[in-house]
Amino acid sequence: MLDRVTKELENFLQLIEQRSQFHAGYPYNLSCDYSAIAKLFGFLLNNAGDPYVEPDFGLHSRKFEQEVLSFFAELYKIPENEFWGYVTAGGTEGNLYGIYLGREIYPDGILYSSEDSHYSISKAARLFRIKHSVVDSQINGEINYDHFEQLISKNHHSPAIINLNIGTTVKGAIDNLDKVLEILARNEIKDYYIHCDAALSGLILPFLDVAPQVNFQKPIDSIAISAKFIGSPLPCGVVLTKKKWVEKVETIIEYIGSKDTTILGSRNGHAPIILWYAMQTRGYAGLAREAKTCIRNAEYLFQQLELREYPCMLNSFSNTVVLQKPSQRLIKKWQLASFENWVHIIVMQNIDREKIDTFIHELILEEGLLNNAKDFQLQAVS
């Protein structure tokens, strides 16, 4: 019996090792080693309740959670005494939380989000019964500002709850905060709440010198970031908002001896330690290096495709390379997410130049693009 269990686990481990080696289609940093904190998995850790209210229950990691939140608050330029947030189960929970807060503040608000928004945004509209106005997207995945203005001006008597994409899921497009603010001002909308969905790019853009910066120095109200870029064996993320908004909606629950400010009840207590460990060992400087490398490698992949006139697209400041669908064999092997005629490769830390060259080489062989001297060179290298 035990033998069978051990064997099955071993087989699964091998399968996952193999699949991790050729994973390029989803935004997960797979180059992380958390063996230093492995012993903690022998214990229960549950951060149920507010991260800043010490509960009676002792098996929690609030100290680490608070440090993680302070790290993000500094990155997103919101003073220590003005922010609130928590470590979530991922980007989705952060989006649900942000939009929930927007609705609590503006119960009659209309939610605006582009059609390229993540599916968790329309889920939030359904769950919280918010009137949802879907805005067209441009071809690059960015919100269509003209259409947004049309919709806003038609409903200028209603408060606006806006989901701004800081790196869309499919094309890595960034909605322009300044343009959105201009449109709100032009239409004299004073009651608005801006939630930023920065699931992936939220840990890339702050580290790029010339990229547009979205942070709390501008009138945004909440931001959701997932651990995709940091890399975590357990899906998780962070949501940040302004303390003054949370104070408006909080309720105290005697049973847990804490405030019921979070969407979930029980919350993973290991996730904050994973994030804390990543921050301690890599710091701003390490993350900045990784962000710049990923962007450069995405540009490299894009150039390699362009050189062979293979249909492709890459947004500025994005590590998401969109390319025409290759063969099913390549889609399966590299676990590429496909949509209509396209797939994307998300150039994370584990997709280095060598992996990119291997992929290009396989693409060349399959697509019969082998008529360029550079291709032979590449073949010789890989």
Ligand SMILES: *Cc1c(COP(=O)(O)O)cnc(C)c1O
């Ligand atoms: C991945 C993603 C999400 C959801 O994050 P999860 O951690 O999977 O819940 C939300 N928004 C965007 C833009 C994403 O790319």
